[in-house]
């Protein structure tokens with residue numbers, strides 16, 4: 356089997372299916388088969404090109420370029436997410452290593468993990484009286500659980516041979532954590548971070564509808580403008596950004612894949 | 616912290632290098648991760664009991680016993696990785712309190728760190744045991760031991776790029792690099808093909824001769840034990856396994872693989888070992 360030909364074929368099939376999708380969408384919209392005034396693919400693509408060709412303008416909070424809004428969302432996500440990772444990894448290691456920490460923290464984790472992070476939004480607004488910090492706070496809460504749980508699980512299920520080697524050499528606890536446990540659980544940490552990032556990117560859009568500015572607010576604003584094609588533009592850009600973020604973690608995971 | 620015990624052998628020793636007194640180990644059930652319901656059950660499983668054994672300096676001792684009888688448990692106790700439930704372990708007249716670099720351990724499945732290269736695996740051991748050594752010193756010493764097991768060329772390879780025999784050689788190099796008085800090996804050659812196994816057995820013997828270490832080797836193989844050891848310790852089937860016999864192997868060294876099998880002394884001990892293992896294994900099969 357020739358690999359070059361098969362990838363080329365796959366690429367051609369992908370292009371073809373995209374074309375069919377665009378044409379079907381256009382036809383259905385034009386004929387009003389779904390609802391009246393549903394934007395067609397041509398109009399949406401036109402909008403997409405318009406937004407992307409000048410992404411960074413700023414005419415006040417209700418009229419920002421899509422790139423500007425995207426950067427606002429990304430900044431909130433990156434700050435909240437990074438803080439969450441900084442808390443989740445040490446806490447996860449602690450929970451994985453200590454029975455006491457495990458049994459005292461686990462009930463809170465189990466109870467809070469299933470709650471939609473958006474429930475924390477009013478709490479954040481009340482406490483911080485600031486929509487920017489509230490957004491970061493919500494992302495922080497969102498991101499913490501998957502990384503925390505994966506890290507703790509990684510530590511608890513670490514190959515006991517590594518710990519035995521370390522112990523038999525008389526390694527101190529801190530050496531064991533830094534030189535053995537952390538590298539050993541890198542795959543678990545990264546898996547958790549990948550899920551955390553995916554969820555954070557889902558939640559930021561919803562949170563921003565209530566916060567003002569950001570790509571989520573852009574959607575809400577275009578809904579008020581009844582401009583569905585712009586919402587589709589935002590959906591495409593959110594999806595593409597999420598895809599890139601996820602691929603980045605996929606790349607990292609491959610780097611830290613120790614398996615044979 | 617465990618200080619490395621001095622290697623010099625004092626003249627007025629009235630104790631053996633390693634002594635086990637009434638050693639016993641009971642495993643108690645532990646609570647699992649994320650598990651509210653299971654109540655800790657205090658009734659335990661007695662793996663080994665009343666183990667008494669003396670091992671002299673620089674001798675080669677093998678421990679043989681039926682599968683699951685508690686050989687690894689015994690080795691872990693000597694290594695200080697687990698605490699005995701009863702009895703004590705005395706090395707050079709001193710009761711041990713935990714693991715220490717005076718004992719190099721080679722585990723059943725190599726236990727190399729997969730995120731470190733071959734040489735880094737050895738450097739990790741060296742850095743841990745000799746924190747004062749300079750980087751260059753550590754590297755030089757790691758190289759030396761890799762050379763000793765013939766793996767200089769593989770120093771920058773990761774464990775997953777090595778064959779089983781190569782991994783075991785790295786594990787041996789790692790254990791020896793910290794210059795232990797005692798080498799504790801848990802079925803080190805069990806997973807290897809016959810050719811690699813005999814090659815590494817010869818390697819181990821020459822390392823043992825050159826380095827002046829006491830070796831405690833756990834094995835399933837009667838031939839291996841006979842070829843390598845000064846003394847063979849037989850364990851009974853578990854639970855509550857005991858030492859049922861100690862046999863000294865007074866065959867001349869160096870022992871030649873082919874010739875030794877004609878030696879009537881060899882055959883006599885071999886028969887005795889086979890009988891014992893068969894009896895104990897049958898006991899296991901009938902219990903389970």
Ligand SMILES: Nc1ncnc2c1ncn2[C@@H]1O[C@H](COP(=O)(O)OP(=O)(O)OP(=O)(O)O)[C@@H](O)[C@H]1O
Nearest residue numbers: 642643660662681682683684685686687688689853
């Ligand atoms: N951490 C543990 N908790 C509970 N039981 C254990 C534990 N470790 C070992 N055992 C039990 O103790 C017994 C002896 O185990 P051990 O691993 O020492 O046997 P072994 O002789 O090394 O076996 P093998 O020849 O298969 O390597 C077994 O029945 C095992 O199930």
Ligand SMILES: [Mg+2]
Nearest residue numbers: 686687723801
């Ligand atoms: Mg074993």
